[in-house]
Amino acid sequence: MRTVVVVVLFGLGAFAVATGLVLQLHTHPFLAKLQHNIDNVSISEGEGVTAIVYPPGKLPELRHGLRLTATTHVEGDLAAPEVEPGGDITVWKRATLVKEEADDLVLSAEVRKICLDRRTGEAVAPCHGEFYETEQGKRMLPTGDELLHPGLNFVFPFDTERRDYSWYDTVLKAPASIQFDGEQLLQGLDVYRFVHTIPPTEIGKFEVPGEMVGLAEPSVDVTQYYGVTRTLLVEPTTGAVLSVREDIKQELRTATQAEGEGTYAFDGELRLTEASVTANVDEVKKNRPFLFVITTLPVILWIFGAVLVAGALVLLLRHRSGFLAAGLALVIGAALAGGITVGVTNASDPDSSLDLKNVVSSTNVDYGLR
Template sequence: MRTAVLAALLGLGAFAVATGLVLQLHTHPYLAKLQHNIDNVSVSSGEGVTAIVYPPNGLPEIRHNLSVTATTHVEGDLSAPEVKQNGDVTVWKRSTIVKEGRDDLVLSAEVRRICIDRRTGEAVAPCHGEFYETEQGKRTIGQGAKPLHPGLNFVFPFGTEKRDYRWYDTVLKEPVPIHFAGEQLLQGLDVYRFVHTIEPRELGNFQVPGSMIGSSESSVDVTQYYGVTRTLLVEPETGAVLSLREDIKQELRTVTQREGEGTYAFDGELGLTPASVTANVDEVKKNRPLLFMITTLPTILWVSGAVLIAAALVLLLLHRRGFLVAGVALVIGACLGAGTTYWVTNASDPDSSLDLKNVVSSTNVDYGLR
């Protein structure tokens, strides 16, 4: 009877420890990766916004108290050569169109295609076909070993830490440090808050109709300045951005004007709608069993397995018999735990359901680019 108890304790302990090790060393890196076939639509909105609008067959003009909606569609490009089953890189395309609600006019639009590391969320290069386009027919294409969109663009890394990261700003076209600013609850989830404020920066010089900025001249030379305060709420285990809010200011200044004395080409706050935030939260909650399995469960298994093995070793030392049975139980338990977990992990691989050999490249879509 004592020998059977000894074998059971050692077998179960070895099973638990081996399972925890495989979950940590194999399952976590194997499953904690961005999906190739993402297809997500999110909506941001803002009220009381000041912005330049482009009426059909008319001159651009500044309008106030607008209702503005920004719709962003992120989709995976399975036809990209970088996309491979269980590869380290995926390719996502993001299109964004910003409209005002009064006349349904397009304020701005862009399309981007980016190669990203599936675990860190960082843009990587070389990237075949990487580009961004904000005006129809004027596409900027990435070349060489330097990413066109360096830093984080969509998500934070798996296992996000309480530290600064580099977040790519699509207006400045460069990554800007974004700072950890605390923790909070969001619909029952513990999230990290990241914030940065970009002080007004000069974007460029050009001419605008005098009527746009209240001048009697037919055209006026102005300098455009851009600044933003950006707040992101991030689920740390997955790195998913659940909520995004941006307070944006773009000011047109003449040579004699200082900050705040010019004409705002955009002034307002846009944030993900409650429906989009809830959809993001629900997606993370749906994946909670997997998150528990690859983050918390290994520690539970190591502790419980160590306790069982320690109890078995005490029995073994006290009675000094059953060494052969103990050794066999230890080996069998470890092999069963490691083998079963390894098989279940590979069977759960999301990449295995994708047919990456027979992908039809997505068609070009009019995203509202002028």
């Protein structure tokens, strides 16, 4: 009877420890990847914003107290050659349209296509068809194997750390350091807060009507400066960005004006709406059972298995019989755990349900939203 107990304890212990190891070493890296078929729309809003607007058939004009809506659509490009089942690279397109609500005027628009490392979330190169566009028909393209959008762009890495990262800024067209700024609760989720502040930085020189900047001359040469304080709330296990707040300032200065003495071409805050934040949080909560399996369950199994094996080992050494049966139980338990867990993991691969051979590259992202 004691031998049976020892064999059962060894077998169950080995099964638990081996399952935990496979979940950590195989399942986590196999399944913790950005999805190819993302299709997400989010909305940011701003109140009391100062901005330049572009009425049809008229000169641009500066308006105050505007209500703005920025709609962003992120969509996976399943037709991209880099997209493969089980592959480490995915390709996402993102279109953002900023509109003034009262007269339904478009203030700005941008479209981007980027190849991303599915685990780190960082842009990678070379990337077929990568581009960045703010004026229709005028696309910014990479040269050779250069990174057009270096750093993080949409998400943080899986298992985000409490440290600084490099976040790409589309206005600067360059990455900037974004600092870990603490932890907080967001609708019941523990999240990391990341903040970066880009000081006023020169981004261009051009002519504007003198009346736009409060001068009598027909046209005036100005330098445009851009600065932003950007705050992101990130779910650390998945790296998903759940909330975004941006305090943006763009100032037009003449040659004789110092910081703050010019005319603000944009001055206001855009914040992801509560509905968009809630949708992001709900998506993470929906995946909690999956996250538990690949993060917390392995630790529980290791502890549980170690206790069983330790107990079996005490019984085995005390009675000094059943060594061969105990050894077989260890081997069989570990083998069963490995085979079952690997099989279930491979069958759970979300890429296996995608038809990547019969897709047509979407054009829905180009300056319009579904």
